[in-house]
Amino acid sequence: xxxxxxxxxxxxxxxxxxxxxxxxxxxxxxxxxFLKTKPYRGITIKVLSLKANISETAVHFxxxxxxxxxxxxxVVSVPFAAFHQKVFMDLVTGRGEYDAFINxxxxxxxxxxxxxPYIISIEQFMDxxxxxxxxxxxxxxxxxxxxxWNGKWYGVPNDCDSHVMYYRxxxxxNPEYQARFKTKYGYDLPAxxxxxxxxxxxxxxxxxxxxDKDGKKDYGVTMHMRTGGQGMFHFISWAAAYVISxxxxxxxxxxxxxxxxxxxxxxVKALEDFARLVKYGPPAMLGWDLGEAWDLxxxxxxxxxxxxGDLGALAQDEKESVIxxxxxxxxxxxxxxxxxxxxKKWIEFDKPNRVGNVLGGSWHGVIxxxxxxxxxxxxxxxxxxxxxxAFWAFVRGYTGIDxxxxxxxxxxxxxxxxxxxxxxxxxxxxxxxxxxxxxLNYTNALQLPPMRISRADEYLRALDVAQARVAMGELTAKxxxxxxHGVFQEITDRVGKDxxxxxFKEAMGLK
Numbered sequence: 001x002x003x004x005x006x007x008x009x010x011x012x013x014x015x016x017x018x019x020x021x022x023x024x025x026x027x028x029x030x031x032x033x034f035l036k037t038k039p040y041r042g043i044t045i046k047v048l049s050l051k052a053n054i055s056e057t058a059v060h061f062x063x064x065x066x067x068x069x070x071x072x073x074x075v076v077s078v079p080f081a082a083f084h085q086k087v088f089m090d091l092v093t094g095r096g097e098y099d100a101f102i103n104x105x106x107x108x109x110x111x112x113x114x115x116x117p118y119i120i121s122i123e124q125f126m127d128x129x130x131x132x133x134x135x136x137x138x139x140x141x142x143x144x145x146x147x148x149w150n151g152k153w154y155g156v157p158n159d160c161d162s163h164v165m166y167y168r169x170x171x172x173x174n175p176e177y178q179a180r181f182k183t184k185y186g187y188d189l190p191a192x193x194x195x196x197x198x199x200x201x202x203x204x205x206x207x208x209x210x211x212d213k214d215g216k217k218d219y220g221v222t223m224h225m226r227t228g229g230q231g232m233f234h235f236i237s238w239a240a241a242y243v244i245s246x247x248x249x250x251x252x253x254x255x256x257x258x259x260x261x262x263x264x265x266x267x268v269k270a271l272e273d274f275a276r277l278v279k280y281g282p283p284a285m286l287g288w289d290l291g292e293a294w295d296l297x298x299x300x301x302x303x304x305x306x307x308x309g310d311l312g313a314l315a316q317d318e319k320e321s322v323i324x325x326x327x328x329x330x331x332x333x334x335x336x337x338x339x340x341x342x343x344k345k346w347i348e349f350d351k352p353n354r355v356g357n358v359l360g361g362s363w364h365g366v367i368x369x370x371x372x373x374x375x376x377x378x379x380x381x382x383x384x385x386x387x388x389x390a391f392w393a394f395v396r397g398y399t400g401i402d403x404x405x406x407x408x409x410x411x412x413x414x415x416x417x418x419x420x421x422x423x424x425x426x427x428x429x430x431x432x433x434x435x436x437x438x439x440l441n442y443t444n445a446l447q448l449p450p451m452r453i454s455r456a457d458e459y460l461r462a463l464d465v466a467q468a469r470v471a472m473g474e475l476t477a478k479x480x481x482x483x484x485h486g487v488f489q490e491i492t493d494r495v496g497k498d499x500x501x502x503x504f505k506e507a508m509g510l511k
Contacts, residue, residue, distance in 0.1 A: 030129040038070030045377050047365065048087060049102040051077035053310075053400030054159065054363045057393055058102060061384045073380050081228055084457045091118040096370025099377040102158065104361030105146045106456035109503045111366070112149060113454045113495075119366040121152045125378045134385040138405040140442040146362045146450065150506050154366055156381035157390065160404020161360030163237035164437040165199070165306045166297065167192045169328035169429075171211060172202070181205055192330040195352045196241065196273060199304065199333045203280035206303040214300070220280035222302035224293035225471060232464035233359055237306060238277070239270035240355040240448040241335040245347050248340040251449055252459075255510055258501050260488035262463070263481035265346070266339025271470055271477035278471045286471060298323060306332060308360055312434040314397030316426050325427040329437035331356065331444065356444030363400065391416075395424045403438055413439040452507035454495050462487045 027035075047062075049055035055077035062073040076098070078086045087101050088110060101107070101119075111118045125131055139147065139157050147155035171177065172191035181189035185201050193199040203220030211218050225231040243251050243266040253260055261267070278286070281302065285293060294311050296302045298321040305311070312329055315321045334352030339345070365381035367374050383389065393401035394408050406414040410432055421431040451460060466480040466487075475483070492500050504510075 028129040028133065031132065034130040035068055040069040040071030040376055040379070042070075043373060043376060044072040044074060045099040045371075045373050045380065046074045046076060046097065047100045047102060047377075047380070048083075048090070048098040049075055049077050050083050050104075050361070050363060051079045053398055054102060057399040057401060058384070061389060062380065065380050065383045068383075069379065071376060071380075080230070088118075091368065091370070094370060096368060096372070098368060099371035099373060100365045100367050100381060102363050102365050104363060105161075105358070106361075106451050106460065107366075108149055108154075109452050109454040109456050109507060111154075112503060112506065113499060116369070117149075118369055119154055120369050120371075120374060121154055122156060122367065122378055122381075123153050125375060125382075126153065131379050132382040132386045134382055134387065134390075138387070138407060140404055140406070140439075142356060142358050142442045142444075142447055143362065143404045146358050147364065151509070155364045156366075156378070157385045157405065158364035158381075159362050159401045160358075160438075160442075161308055161362040161402055162357050162404070162438065162441050163233065163306050163308065163332060163359050164441050165192060165304070165330050165332055166311055167202075167328045167330070168300075168303045168323065168326055169433075170326040171206070171303050172328075177206075177211065192328055193304075193333050194354075196238070196333050196335055200273060200277055200280075203277060203304050207280040211303070212300050216301070218300075219282055219296065219302045221277060221304045222281050222293045222296040223278070223285055223305060223307075224288045224290045225278065225286045225468070226289050227464055227468040228461075229289050229464075230360075232460055232467055234306070235271065235274050235463070235467045236448070237332055237357050237359050238274050239267055240357055241332065241353050242266040242270040242338055243341065244355045244446050244448055245338040245340065245349075245353055246446065247347055248338070248342060249446075249449065250342055252451060253453075253504060254342060255505065255508065258492060258497060258504060260485045260492075261341040262488055263478070263485040264339055264341035266341060268477045268481055269339070271467065271481060274467070275470045275477060286468070300326075309394075309402030309434075309438060310397045310400060312397075312430065313395060313402075315430065316395075317397065325429050327430055327433075329434045331437055331441045353446075354444065355446045355448055356441045357448040358442070358450055359448065362404075391420070395421060395426065403435065404442060409435045409439045449508065453500060453504050455491050458491050459488055462491070 049058050055075055058075045062075050065073055090097050143160050172189055178189045190198045193202050207220035208217060223234050297305050298314060300322040315323050315327045318324055331354055334354035337346050337348045338353050340347055367377050371377050387407055391407060393399040394403040407416055410416050410418060418431050422428055462484055466484040469475045470477050470480045
């Protein structure tokens with residue numbers, strides 16, 4: 001299906017300028033008739049969202065939806081560090097101040113801990129033609145697991161998060177640098193790296209000298225590593241291929257005992273290599289948030305990174321980026337061996353073992369069981385999920401909404417045309433590497449399982465602290481992960497092992 005054209009009207013929203021999409025997408029006859037009466041006039045719904053571009057984009061769409069329906073959708077935003085607590089304070093107390101939460105995927109375990117879930121299934125609304133249309137099958141299967149629980153839909157598609165590798169295509173194909181790299185390492189400079197060892201070599205080679213000839217020092221890698229932010233996701237996506245393999249799908253816990261696997265030899269080796277990688281970026285990045293890490297890449301001062309889809313889209317903005325037309329993307333690098341923590345053995349490979357991921361929040365709306373207007377709340381969330389609105393958000397880096405639906409990918413993987421991107425200001429040479437990388441990541445038969453268990457936020461925070469202590473040289477990787485194993489057990493015991501086992505098996509689709 002070719003993308004329907006929209007009008008663009010300049011509108012200032014929050015701290016960025018966005019193009020207001022004219023309401024021109026095709027609607028069912030039932031939807032058209034339904035909207036004639038401004039059906040939600042006088043009704044207010046409240047949506048709690050992360051204080052970031054995600055919430056600014058929700059505000060953008062709420063203004064359009066309010067005009068269409070007569071309703072009043074109010075978006076309330078909360079900083080990352082307090083967001084999880086704010087959501088569950090509202091749910092545990094039963095206050096019901098918010099109708100929906102634009103949540104991270106790791107919240108789900110806490111939603112289903114009580115006998116009666118805190119959120120409701122959206123399946124009762126999905127086939128009603130008076131609501132905005134979106135195709136459930138447009139969401140790739142790996143991502144559907146993020147939006148479902150125990151096989152039922154609870155989330156409405158919005159953001160699609162995963163880590164892929166980004167690299168400077170122009171720098172890695174420079175003949176002078178290729179010759180120098182081969183002299184030092186004894187093999188051809190890979191563009192892009194296919195293994196973690198190659199990634200480490202490339203980062204080391206390009207770290208600390210002026211390879212873009214702009215008069216200042218450049219770096220091998222850029223990452224956001226501030227403790228209390230989202231730096232733990234860098235380690236998780238890096239570590240996946242050290243543990244996940246055709247013989248092992250487990251990364252977090254043993255499904256039979258719920259014993260943490262986090263200190264297995266595979267995890268330890270991953271953290272040792274990760275601590276080495278951190279040294280190939282600026283020391284300041286240990287205190288950086290997302291924006292600061294992306295900024296270094298956009299300024300052209302880092303040759304490698306791995307992060308979410310925002311960066312590829314932000315690179316197209318010539319006001320902020322010098323790498324438009326120069327940026328390549330590929331799935332995360334693989335390993336030549338992985339440790340099976342269940343069988344307790346190393347597995348050797350003839351070719352790189354690469355693992356896909358659906359890592360990050362995939363920030364999307366779920367409806368509170370305390371909502372007084374669940375059907376109206378669904379109407380708003382599905383308005384953001386409608387194909388044209390979603391594609392508009394995918395191609396603009398400042399929205400915080402990343403691609404993962406079939407209409408975002410080029411043939412033969414999806415239904416998008418390259419003109420859908422170039423007409424939005426994308427460089428022709430950047431489109432296919434970017435969209436292919438995400439498609440191949442999501443469709444990899446090997447997938448890193450997301451952290452879906454009660455108190456996932458606590459487990460992830462503990463991992464964040466452990467990786468930071470290794471990066472700063474306070475502990476060895478083994479010491480940190482052995483300590484973390486104990487912290488994981490303490491969290492599990494506090495929740496209750498039987499409760500956690502039920503949640504974990506439901507999340508993993510296990511009997």
